[in-house]
Amino acid sequence: MLGVSFLEALAAAVPPGRIFRDADIMAAHARDQAAWAPAGRPVALVRPQNPEQVRAVVAACAEHRVPVVTRGAGTGLSGGANAVDGCVLLALDGMDRILEVDEAEQLAVVQPGVVNDHLRAAAAERGLWYPPDPASSPWSTIGGNAATNAGGVCCVKYGVTRDYVLGMQVVTGMGELVRVGRRTRKGVAGYDLAGLFVGSEGTLGVITEVTVRLLRLPEGPPKTVVGAFGSLVAAGRAVAATAAAGITPSALELVDRYCLRAVDDWKNMGLADLGNVLLLGRVDTGDEEAAALRACFDEAGATWSTRSTDAEEAEALFSARRLAYPALERLGPVLTEDVCVPRGLVPEMLARIEAHAKAHAVHIANIAHAGDGNLHPLIVVPEGDDEARGRAQAAFEAILDDAVALGGTVTGEHGVGLLKKRGMRAELGEDVLTLHRAIKAALDPAGIFNPGKII
Amino acid sequence: MLGVSFLEALAAAVPPGRIFRDADIMAAHARDQAAWAPAGRPVALVRPQNPEQVRAVVAACAEHRVPVVTRGAGTGLSGGANAVDGCVLLALDGMDRILEVDEAEQLAVVQPGVVNDHLRAAAAERGLWYPPDPASSPWSTIGGNAATNAGGVCCVKYGVTRDYVLGMQVVTGMGELVRVGRRTRKGVAGYDLAGLFVGSEGTLGVITEVTVRLLRLPEGPPKTVVGAFGSLVAAGRAVAATAAAGITPSALELVDRYCLRAVDDWKNMGLADLGNVLLLGRVDTGDEEAAALRACFDEAGATWSTRSTDAEEAEALFSARRLAYPALERLGPVLTEDVCVPRGLVPEMLARIEAHAKAHAVHIANIAHAGDGNLHPLIVVPEGDDEARGRAQAAFEAILDDAVALGGTVTGEHGVGLLKKRGMRAELGEDVLTLHRAIKAALDPAGIFNPGKII
Numbered sequence: 008m009l010g011v012s013f014l015e016a017l018a019a020a021v022p023p024g025r026i027f028r029d030a031d032i033m034a035a036h037a038r039d040q041a042a043w044a045p046a047g048r049p050v051a052l053v054r055p056q057n058p059e060q061v062r063a064v065v066a067a068c069a070e071h072r073v074p075v076v077t078r079g080a081g082t083g084l085s086g087g088a089n090a091v092d093g094c095v096l097l098a099l100d101g102m103d104r105i106l107e108v109d110e111a112e113q114l115a116v117v118q119p120g121v122v123n124d125h126l127r128a129a130a131a132e133r134g135l136w137y138p139p140d141p142a143s144s145p146w147s148t149i150g151g152n153a154a155t156n157a158g159g160v161c162c163v164k165y166g167v168t169r170d171y172v173l174g175m176q177v178v179t180g181m182g183e184l185v186r187v188g189r190r191t192r193k194g195v196a197g198y199d200l201a202g203l204f205v206g207s208e209g210t211l212g213v214i215t216e217v218t219v220r221l222l223r224l225p226e227g228p229p230k231t232v233v234g235a236f237g238s239l240v241a242a243g244r245a246v247a248a249t250a251a252a253g254i255t256p257s258a259l260e261l262v263d264r265y266c267l268r269a270v271d272d273w274k275n276m277g278l279a280d281l282g283n284v285l286l287l288g289r290v291d292t293g294d295e296e297a298a299a300l301r302a303c304f305d306e307a308g309a310t311w312s313t314r315s316t317d318a319e320e321a322e323a324l325f326s327a328r329r330l331a332y333p334a335l336e337r338l339g340p341v342l343t344e345d346v347c348v349p350r351g352l353v354p355e356m357l358a359r360i361e362a363h364a365k366a367h368a369v370h371i372a373n374i375a376h377a378g379d380g381n382l383h384p385l386i387v388v389p390e391g392d393d394e395a396r397g398r399a400q401a402a403f404e405a406i407l408d409d410a411v412a413l414g415g416t417v418t419g420e421h422g423v424g425l426l427k428k429r430g431m432r433a434e435l436g437e438d439v440l441t442l443h444r445a446i447k448a449a450l451d452p453a454g455i456f457n458p459g460k461i462i
Numbered sequence: 463m464l465g466v467s468f469l470e471a472l473a474a475a476v477p478p479g480r481i482f483r484d485a486d487i488m489a490a491h492a493r494d495q496a497a498w499a500p501a502g503r504p505v506a507l508v509r510p511q512n513p514e515q516v517r518a519v520v521a522a523c524a525e526h527r528v529p530v531v532t533r534g535a536g537t538g539l540s541g542g543a544n545a546v547d548g549c550v551l552l553a554l555d556g557m558d559r560i561l562e563v564d565e566a567e568q569l570a571v572v573q574p575g576v577v578n579d580h581l582r583a584a585a586a587e588r589g590l591w592y593p594p595d596p597a598s599s600p601w602s603t604i605g606g607n608a609a610t611n612a613g614g615v616c617c618v619k620y621g622v623t624r625d626y627v628l629g630m631q632v633v634t635g636m637g638e639l640v641r642v643g644r645r646t647r648k649g650v651a652g653y654d655l656a657g658l659f660v661g662s663e664g665t666l667g668v669i670t671e672v673t674v675r676l677l678r679l680p681e682g683p684p685k686t687v688v689g690a691f692g693s694l695v696a697a698g699r700a701v702a703a704t705a706a707a708g709i710t711p712s713a714l715e716l717v718d719r720y721c722l723r724a725v726d727d728w729k730n731m732g733l734a735d736l737g738n739v740l741l742l743g744r745v746d747t748g749d750e751e752a753a754a755l756r757a758c759f760d761e762a763g764a765t766w767s768t769r770s771t772d773a774e775e776a777e778a779l780f781s782a783r784r785l786a787y788p789a790l791e792r793l794g795p796v797l798t799e800d801v802c803v804p805r806g807l808v809p810e811m812l813a814r815i816e817a818h819a820k821a822h823a824v825h826i827a828n829i830a831h832a833g834d835g836n837l838h839p840l841i842v843v844p845e846g847d848d849e850a851r852g853r854a855q856a857a858f859e860a861i862l863d864d865a866v867a868l869g870g871t872v873t874g875e876h877g878v879g880l881l882k883k884r885g886m887r888a889e890l891g892e893d894v895l896t897l898h899r900a901i902k903a904a905l906d907p908a909g910i911f912n913p914g915k916i917i
Contacts, residue, residue: 111705111806134708156650167648169657170625185893191802192834193622194871195611195661196878196886197898197916202624202657206650223708250566253589253678347646351566379647416649423651431651438640442905443652449904450897461652 013071017051017095020063027052036078036098037090043342043400044086044425049076052096058176058184058215061097065213066182068095069453076457077209079120079151082143084343085424087155087208087460097213099150105129106216113221114173114190119150119214126219135221138165141420142329150214156206158420160328163378164257164291165222167420169205176216177204180451190218203446208422209457211450229257229289230297231321234304235282235311239263239361239373242284243354245307246377249288250350254300258289258325259378266331266372266385273334278327282310286377287325331374335387342399344384345427346410347419353380359409360384367402369395381419408433423461431461468526472506472550475518482507491533491553492545498797498855499541499880504531507551513631513639513670516552520668521637523550524908531912532664534575534606537598539798540879542610542663542915552668554605560584561671568676569628569645574605574669578612581674590676593620596875597784605669611661613875615783618833619712619746620677622875624660631671632659635906645673658901663877664912666905684712684744685752686776689759690737690766694718694816694828697739698809700762701832704743705805709755713744713780714833721786721827721840728789733782737765741832742780786829790842797854799839800882801865802874808835814864815839822857824850836874863888878916886916 017026027033028051038046050073055061068075074094081088090096103120110133117126123137123144130137140159141147147157153175158167174188188194188201204211236242242261249259267279278285286304290297297314304312315321335341348356357373360382364371375382386402388395407417407430417423417430432440443462448454472481482488483506493501505528510516523530529549536543545551558575565588572581578592578599585592595614596602602612608630613622629643643649643656659666691697697716704714722734733740741759745752752769759767770776790796803811812828815837819826830837841857843850862872862885872878872885887895898917903909 111702112804113705156654158648162648166625169654170621179893179897181893181896183893185891185897187894187897189871191804191836191870191874193613193617193802193831193836193874195873195875196871196882196889197894198666198901199611199624199654199657199661200894200897200901202654203901206654211653223710247566250568255678347648349567349646376648381646381648415646416644416651418650419646419648420650427651434651436640438634438636438638439642439652439655441636442634442640442642442655445904446653446655446658446901449900 013067013073016067016071017053017064020067021053021055021060025054025056033096036081036096039081039083039086039088041084041086041424041426042340044089046089047092047094049090049094049096052098054098054101056101061213061215062178062182062184064095064097065178068455069180069182072453073455074458075213075455077213079148080122080146082147083151083155083424084421085426087422087424089425091459100148108133108135110135112190114218115221116216116218117149118216119148121149123147123149123152130221131224134224136224137171137219137221139168139171142332149217153205153214153217154207154209155422158376158381160258160260160376163259163376164255169202171219172201172205172217173220174218175201175204175214177212177214179212180453180456184215188218208424208460210447210461211456225291228318229291230294231315231324232288232290232297232300232304233313233324234286234309236284236286236308237282237310239284239357240354241308242286243357245286245304245309246353247351248303248307249300249378252299252303254296254303256288256300256378257291258287260287260328261373261375261377262287262327262331263373265370266335266374267327269334269338269372270327270330273337274330285327287328328374332385335372335385339387339390342386342403343421344382344386344403344406345418345421346406346415347379347381348410348413348415350380352413353377353382356382356410356413360406363402363405367398369399369402371402379419380415404429425460468522468528471522471526472508472519475522476508476510476515480509480511488551491536491551494536494538494541494543496539496541496879496881497795499544501544502547502549504545504549504551507553509553509556511556516668516670517633517637517639519550519552520633523910524635524637527908528910529913530668530910532668534603535577535601537602538606538610538879539876540881542877542879544880546914555603563588563590565590567645569673570676571671571673572604573671574603576604578602578604578607585676586679589679591679592626592674592676594623594626597787604672608660608669608672609662609664610877611875613831613836615713615715615831618714618831619710624657626674627656627660627672628675629673630656630659630669632667632669634667635908635911639670643673663879663915665902665916666911680746683773684746685749686770686779687743687745687752687755687759688768688779689741689764691739691741691763692737692765694739694812695809696763697741698812700741700759700764701808702806703758703762704755704833707754707758709751709758711743711755711833712746713742715742715783716828716830716832717742717782717786718828720825721790721829722782724789724793724827725782725785728792729785740782742783783829787840790827790840793842794845795843797841797858798876799837799841799858799861800873800876801861801870802834802836803865803868803870805835807868808832808837811837811865811868815861818857818860822853824854824857826857834874835870859884880915
């Protein structure tokens, strides 16, 4: 049990009204979107208003050895933001100010609770662009994106969150507020601590401010190229052909027949009539590259293809990708995979996923950032069927092992959280885990930051 | 003094003939190109042939608490590879095999001693490109480039070494050979240890293999745009105008009149007749962007400008940049700066550098990766003039402080090594240094890796 002294220390750290201990309110904030991951019981939810209050909360927790689980919008898919027993939930979504957008230096400084799409909109007003675009961009926060090194659709050409984070302000395990990284385009003064915090999922400290690099907003709308294929393997061939042809699309997404049907059943869009598998491509260079991408699709055996310059039509086609996950969730609990394999092995990995679906008697739908080799098999089971749930979990782990066997990784962009801990151990091996534990102990000596996550 | 037992352990770690204790041979390998940085006396030079031998050497050193100073080609400019007293110099330039160039995955796996230009050539044979291009690329090694997070001319558009390192094999402070990072395009399984080793200057472990991402080789030769300006400030205005116009050159280099005259005195090229300051730009997109870049130069007050499609002429103009450093070295010892400031503050920083030259009565020439805000003031003093040397060192430190005061960094790409230790402390502050020390102690518990460098 928590002593009164901790609650007093916590109360002293933030103004009145920022601490919530109501069971329902805490429960509503005790997990992210990884429905299959366990969540513990927090002791309090705290909503600080500024970095100094975050620092004071962390200092109180460090002194009393109380776990700190930081959360943004709670859109994670690995359980990284799930409460652990007795923790303080540190909700930063209220720290949502865009502090600066500097046109000349092409950078922005934001509080961690700024929503991804809000930053993109603020940048666009100045002709600038923040590329990382996770599917959660309408809701997820930059702090959470940085903590998980979020990816997205345009990564295939423009990279992931880590490629845009220049610097950060963080609260350390010593309870201090420090700045790591930089504002300049280049810099090698000391270790890349900002890069280390990116993707550390709240286990090394609390991010209280992020400085991101921005690009110029691309001119004109992208060209959309869509191909329909008879099989996953044929679509996989088209992806490989695209890479071999030296084409760099700004998106190359795969959606399979399970997803198409689920979207059709929900929205009656007739997507499944187009073919068994869709490849959705975007090109933000010239018409030539768009034509070359379509030619790759056709030569790989597309049963149908189109090239659209109409924004509305393009949006409708890409909605197949966007709606797939919610459409599948209507059918039952979804267990989301996030493996990434060498691009040339996408067809092989897709074939193995199909085999696992058969072997474990579960439905596995596939969406994928195909151009990156980042696959999102979605395992769907009937609501309330515990036996199917067990089979789904077995298939989930088998897919992770196959990704590792193919030279890939158990998580391309969602993070380790709770769901990928066994898979990550299998991928990294004991020696590399030892390095992780050493770094964790060095930066979080009290062991308070998101304990039990990642390692 | 070293016990016989250590030398026996060292002898057991590598085959006969790989250990050198001759004083002249050791002295020849005891420093990098930072002539002004101190170097200690090594106890042995070891030239391992493979990662396992490196591991065995490190294990012997860890057991006997003998410092390990790793070196590639020794082209560093901060003293990072300089010997410390009683160290083993671990020379990896002989481990120079390109293990793999994978066209489909667009990556290469190389031993640390592979020379940058050799990797570029091997990639080019497959239509691929390794962008990071430090001025030392004909000699410097990928291991050294990774250890220092080397930059170069094309960073302004294509990023630095960190942006291309996917994974590594390293020997840890526990004397183990481990793999960190990945081969896939994306991956977030655990902390970004590969990124942490990049730029750690040999203080956290020994890099025994590097996996780098490659791009497609750009089509056709780049367009070269050169402008001459009456003053550093006018050239600085042109740089700011380029950024404001949304132009992304693949190189934007500044060379001042001191450098132009030094090159002329050596090679009789007539460069100084073109103007006081040259801006050398490259564009690897269309003719439109080249025209826009030239327009920026002209509108900012260029006294002369040209746009060349002739490879030979372009090469001659860019040689002003390449030859500047050796030309200045002919005039006396050169102390090389490497500050990086926000791009908009380049004119201000150049003005402050001029003021410091005057105040300290030293010659300061300037070359700069102007598009990045990364300036290389070169302080030249007469050979053997100790008093001038003292003034140069005072100017050097004053310039570092000004870079920090302008929100910049003391090192954009050369690294901290020995020369920037005070500057880095001023830049990062005690709290952030504490984090550095904690990480160093965690990954190098015996304290054997390049002690006294960075921290």
